[in-house]
Amino acid sequence: MVLEDAFRPLSSAPRRRMDGLRRAACAVLKNRRSRDRGEIWQKGSSAVFSPIFSHPAGPCSWLLPLGAKRRGPRSWGTARASKMFLVGLSGGIASGKSTVVAVLRELGCAVIDADVIAREVVQPHFKAYRQIVHYFGTEILFENGEINREALGNIIFSHPEKRQLLNSITHPEIQKEMLKQILKYFMLGYRYVILDIPLLFETNRLTKFMKYTVLVYCDPPTQLSRLMKRNGLSQAEAEARIASQLPLDEKRKLASHVIDNSGDRESMRQQVLRLHARLEDSLDFLWARLAVGAVVAGLGGLVYLLLRHFIS
Secondary structure, three states: OOHHHHHOOOOOHHHHHHHHHHHHHHHHHHHHHHOOOOOOOOOOOOOOOOOOOOOOOHHHOOOOOOOOOOOOEOOOOOOOOOOOEEEEEEOOOOOOHHHHHHHHHHOOOEEEEHHHHHHHOOOOOOHHHHHHHHHHOHHHEOOOOOEOHHHHHHHHHHOHHHHHHHHHHHHHHHHHHHHHHHHHHHHHOEOEEEEEOOOHHHHOOOHHHOOEEEEEEOOHHHHHHHHHHHHOOOHHHHHHHHHOOOOHHHHHHHOOEEEEOOOOHHHHHHHHHHHHHHHHHOOOOHHHHHHHHHHHHHHHHHHHHHHHHHHO
16 A cells, blocks of 8 residues: 555545645635734844754744644644744843743743752752762751752852852753753643743853843842842842842843833833733744644544554
């Protein structure tokens, strides 16, 4: 039996799926022609995760279900093609990034928090935990065996070379866990995934995988005042903490989009809503999506025929 003969007898579910795919493609193409072809935010690079066959993390770059839901995962049944992409989110100490993330979660966005993952990978019995104890000693541990983050922070704050050592231990484990979560959201059909990474611009190694980078900004006097009030620090202590990071004005030049959080909460919220709407409205890799959809449908039909042949 040749491949052409295998598909010719389709008469029920597989054939209806192929017909549905053709109608969906026509509808999307018609809609695409009527749209302005200009893509959003031409500012900055268009670097995204590499396609599936050229990068180990490729499944995150395209091959998403057809559909268009404004919030949360994409619908599997609506005639609209898109690709999943990554958005890097960062800020500075006391810039209000956590508040922005809370609004994004309210909108149903998929957010991966690198800080949360960083706390998880240094728990006892993890590989990173064993390496940290080996290099920094048992004096950084609580009585229950967990790492005293404050004690470890005091060491790396005054010794840049030890900070680099800690990063070389934890970053690979953090990135592996982030990739797992990205794949999870890919399988759930999300339009885009936000990676909340505090040192996104300092390390500059992950920005090449982001289609867009977003900075939560606030002016320096506001940042200093918020940090002193939040942490109960003196002005000199707060200034030292801020100076240990790349200045927000420098990060602003590197970001493709900026949310100015110097004002009130409502102003910030409106900026986040506009950002979310623009991300949801972008359309990419239509033909790649349709081609992959056709291949998947064809393979599904072939499997269906083979099962019928062996069962009968």
